[in-house]
Amino acid sequence: MNMSDEDVQRKLRDLFSDERLSVGSTLNPETIVAGARRRRRRRQLMQTTSGMAAAVVLLAGGVTIFTIQDKDNGAAFPGGDQLTVGAASSSLAQPGPGSSAPPVSAPAASTHPASVPPPSTVPDGPVEPPKSTTVTKPPTPRKVTTGALLSPAGFGKLRLGMSEEEAEAAAGPLRAKDWRQACVYGYVEGAAVPGPTSVSLTEADGITVINPSGAVHTPEGIGVGSTEADILAAYPGGTKNGNAYFAPISSVSAYRIALGNDGSVLGILLTRIEQSCQFS
Incomplete structure (x- = not known):
């Protein structure tokens, strides 16, 4: 009331x-x-x-x-x-005068697990520096300089494309002539060439093959004793046919490099790329 x-x-x-x-x-x-x-x-x-x-x-x-x-x-x-x-x-809620402190419930447990750092991947003790990697370089082709020089143009005073008359005028008479169909075969020797050399020629193309009988080397350092790796390094465009490499050196000429059973060079001749005479 x-x-x-x-x-x-x-x-x-x-x-x-x-x-x-x-x-x-x-x-x-x-x-x-x-x-x-x-x-x-x-x-x-x-x-x-x-x-x-x-x-x-x-x-x-x-x-x-x-x-x-x-x-x-x-x-x-x-x-x-x-x-x-x-x-x-x-902590902000304070009880008023004459009143008891209000009960505060405990904070709810977190539903997210505490973040745990991944285990360290750093090994114990001092870390050794990485070992240096040695780069293996391909072997440098061996330069052969023994024997006479067989250049892309010719040998001594003989040149590819010379007629029979020009060849005899430059190096002396062509010896042991042999006619086989359209090709003439023979050899020359004397001061005009470093050593006895076989040649083949035609009336249309002149000298088509120059084949020295002694040891020779090319300007790229391929000679007797060179390996197939040496040949490929010197003439990347070379192709192998049987026991010989055919290495073009100009638009009209190439080296034909004969190989022994062990793969080393036995002899080298100079030839026209397009020719029909035999390699004497």
Whole structure:
């Protein structure tokens, strides 16, 4: 049952004016009512302020679930004393004067496992520097310089393309002539050539083959004793045919390099690329 302020004042006035009281009271009923009114307002203000502070805490700390339990009437209001807050907001909530500290629930266990750094792959102890890798270079072709020089143009004073008359004028008479179909075979010797040399020629093309009988070498250093690797290094476009390499050196001439059973060079001759005479 709620009583108005006037009713309270009248009851207090009747009480203090009762003659049965042996001692007169110095208390004023209006003063008592006014004090009660102030306490009631203070309590309401504290409740309002507490609710606003809790709301601020909820917004700042990320509160998930909370309830406030009204101690006066036992009714539950949102944003009150009982809070479920995160760890960061729990230190901000302070109990008001004359009230007990609100229970704070423990933060929920994290559903994400703690990040564990991967095991170190660095070995214990000093790390040895990587070993240097040695690059194996292909062997340098061996240069052969023994014997006379057989150039792409000819040998001594003999030249590919010379007619029979020109060859005899330059190197002397052609010896042991032999005619086989359109080809003439023979050899020359003397100061005009480094050593005895067989030749073959035709009327149309002149000298088509120059074949020295002694040891010779080419300007690229291929000679007697050179290997197949040496030949391929000196003449990458060379092709092997049976026991000989055919190595073009110009648009019209080539070396024919004869090989022994061990793959080394036995002899070299100079020939026109297009010719029909035999290699004497």
